[in-house]
Amino acid sequence: MRPLLTAVLLGIGLFTESCASSSYSTGKAMISDATSEREIPQEATIHQVRHINSDLKNPNDELVQINLTDTSSQVSKPTETQTLGLPELIDLTLDSNPRLAEVSWAIETARGRAIQAGLYPNPTVSVTGNEISDRTGPGGIWTAYAGQEFVTANKLDLDQAAALKRVDQASLNLMTERFQVFTKVRQAYFEALTLQKRSDILSNLVKLAEQSVNNSKALVKAKEAAELDVIQLEVDLERYRADLDATRKALPGAYRKLAASVGIQDMPIKHLSGELDLALEDYNLDQVSTYVLSIHPEIRSAQIGVEHARLILQRAKVEPIPNITVGTGYTRQSQNRSDDWDIGFSVPLPLWNKNQGNILSAETNINVAMNQTERVQNELMDQLAIAYSAYASARERAERYQVSILPKAQRTYELSMVAYQGGQFEYLRVLEAQRSVAEANLELIRSMSEMWLAASEIAGLMLEDQWPLAPVPPLPEKEQS
Numbered sequence: 269m270r271p272l273l274t275a276v277l278l279g280i281g282l283f284t285e286s287c288a289s290s291s292y293s294t295g296k297a298m299i300s301d302a303t304s305e306r307e308i309p310q311e312a313t314i315h316q317v318r319h320i321n322s323d324l325k326n327p328n329d330e331l332v333q334i335n336l337t338d339t340s341s342q343v344s345k346p347t348e349t350q351t352l353g354l355p356e357l358i359d360l361t362l363d364s365n366p367r368l369a370e371v372s373w374a375i376e377t378a379r380g381r382a383i384q385a386g387l388y389p390n391p392t393v394s395v396t397g398n399e400i401s402d403r404t405g406p407g408g409i410w411t412a413y414a415g416q417e418f419v420t421a422n423k424l425d426l427d428q429a430a431a432l433k434r435v436d437q438a439s440l441n442l443m444t445e446r447f448q449v450f451t452k453v454r455q456a457y458f459e460a461l462t463l464q465k466r467s468d469i470l471s472n473l474v475k476l477a478e479q480s481v482n483n484s485k486a487l488v489k490a491k492e493a494a495e496l497d498v499i500q501l502e503v504d505l506e507r508y509r510a511d512l513d514a515t516r517k518a519l520p521g522a523y524r525k526l527a528a529s530v531g532i533q534d535m536p537i538k539h540l541s542g543e544l545d546l547a548l549e550d551y552n553l554d555q556v557s558t559y560v561l562s563i564h565p566e567i568r569s570a571q572i573g574v575e576h577a578r579l580i581l582q583r584a585k586v587e588p589i590p591n592i593t594v595g596t597g598y599t600r601q602s603q604n605r606s607d608d609w610d611i612g613f614s615v616p617l618p619l620w621n622k623n624q625g626n627i628l629s630a631e632t633n634i635n636v637a638m639n640q641t642e643r644v645q646n647e648l649m650d651q652l653a654i655a656y657s658a659y660a661s662a663r664e665r666a667e668r669y670q671v672s673i674l675p676k677a678q679r680t681y682e683l684s685m686v687a688y689q690g691g692q693f694e695y696l697r698v699l700e701a702q703r704s705v706a707e708a709n710l711e712l713i714r715s716m717s718e719m720w721l722a723a724s725e726i727a728g729l730m731l732e733d734q735w736p737l738a739p740v741p742p743l744p745e746k747e748q749s
Contacts, residue, residue, distance in 0.1 A: 365531030407602030415595030
C-alpha cells in the first residue's frame, strides 16, 4: 500500500508544483525593480485637444477638434465562441458605449450655441396701410419701413467667446468620460478574470482534496491512518467545493457587469483571455501626482470655467451700453398723391436698469469658478491617494507571496514528500503542505486582483490609452560569422 500511495503523491506533487511554478516564475516579470519610471514633463498640456481661440469670430471656423474615437473601423459584435481580451473590450467600448456617444453629442450642442451666439440680429421690415377707404384718396396711405439694430460694445464677440469656452469644456468632458469608462471596463475585466483564475485554482484544489480523501480512506482500511484525519479532509473538501460553487455562480454576474460597462448589455462572454501576472509599472506617487495635475481634463475644464466667468462679467458690464436701431421708410399718400421718405433711430436710455444685478452675480461666479478649480484638484488627489494606497499595499503583498511565501510553501511540500518517502512524516503532513501551496496561490490571485483594480484607477487618472503595455519581445541575436 505504501509504495502505491507514494506514487500517487508524487503525481499529485508534480501537478501542485506546476500550478505553483506558473504563478511564481512569470510573476517575477510583474514585480520587477527594473521597471522604468515615467518621465514627467515640466509643463504638460492636454493631448488630443486643439487650443481654442476665444476671439474666434467666424462661425464657420473650426471651433474645436478632438480625436478620441476611431470611426474609420467599426468593431463587430463578438460571437459566443470568441474569446475576448482587454484590448478587444476597449475597442468595443469606443464603438458602442452610449455614454461616450452622449457626451460627443454634447459637443455638437455647444458648437451650435457658439455659432448662434455670434450671429447678427435680423433686419425688420414692415408695411402698413391707412385711410384706405377715404373718399379724398381711396388708395389710402401706404408706408414701407425697414430697420436694423446695430450691436455695440463688441457684445456679439463676447457672447461667442463665452460660448466657445463651453465648447472647450464639452470637449474636455468627452476626454474625462472616455477614461472614466475605460477605468470601469478595466476594473470589471480584472474582476471577472480574477474569478476565472480563482475558479481554475479551486477546481484543481477540489481534485486534490478528493484524491486526498480517497487515499486517506484507503489508509484507514489499512489501519495506517485515523478516521479523524479523514473527517478533517472531508471538511476541507466541502469547503473547497463551496468556494468553487460560489465562484462559478459569481462569474455570470461579473460577465454581465463587464458587458454593461462596455455598453453592450447582451454581449455574449464565455471566457476572457489574459493574465494577472503581466508586467506592471512601478508608479511613483509624487511623479504621478505632478503628472495628473498637469494634464487632467477636469482641471483644465475648471480653469476654462474661470475664463468663461470672466467673459460673462465683461459681457455684463457692457450690457448697459445701448444698441442703436436705425430705420428708413417710404410713404405714398393717395389723397395728395405725394411720395414721402422717413428716417429715424432709437436708443434705450439706461437710467434705472444698468444691469447692476447681473454684474454682481457675474463677479460672484468668478470666485465660485476659481474655488471649483481648487476643489477639482483636491478631489483628484484624493482619488489618486486612495488608489495608490490600495495599489502599493496589494503590490507589496503580491510580491511577498511570489518571492517568499509561495516558494517556501512549495519547498515545504517537496521536503515533506521526501520525508514521507523516508518514513519520517505522516501522510497528513504532506496533505497540509499541499493545501498551503494551493491556498498561497489563491491569496496571490486575490492580491494581484486588488493591485490591478487600483492600477486601473491610476491609469485612468493618468489618461493611459494603451494600458497595460504589451510585453516587448527581445531582439533577435545577431548571427556571428
